[in-house]
Amino acid sequence: MLSFTLFIAVVAIFWYCFPRRIGRKVLVTSPMGETRYSLSQPSEFSVSGADGLTLTIQIENGRARVAHSDCPDRLCVHSGWLSQSGQAAVCVPAAVSVRIVGGEAAVDGVTA
Ligand SMILES: [Zn+2]
Numbered sequence: 001m002l003s004f005t006l007f008i009a010v011v012a013i014f015w016y017c018f019p020r021r022i023g024r025k026v027l028v029t030s031p032m033g034e035t036r037y038s039l040s041q042p043s044e045f046s047v048s049g050a051d052g053l054t055l056t057i058q059i060e061n062g063r064a065r066v067a068h069s070d071c072p073d074r075l076c077v078h079s080g081w082l083s084q085s086g087q088a089a090v091c092v093p094a095a096v097s098v099r100i101v102g103g104e105a106a107v108d109g110v111t112a
Contacts, residue, residue, distance in 0.1 A: 024085060026064040028057060030096045049094025057098060066098060
């Protein structure tokens, strides 16, 4: 009976956790518009922000960060790795934000 209860508990944990782990994306908002990137595909790319500032975004192992930025304060770089849905790095001088959005809930109703 104890093992059965344990089994249900494990199933419940997977049921709640698994859907959040799949389909997560990183939403990059810049003066050029919004773009979503899959977190499951490692990549590194540049984003053009306001005032000629350029940010380098890095994605690996299901997480994303601002690896480099031309902005003066570097707050976006210091935000470090983002992996949980809702976490964000914002670069105010460049008007760029990098945010983790959770799969199915983040289709089109995103306002930021
Ligand atoms: Zn910045």
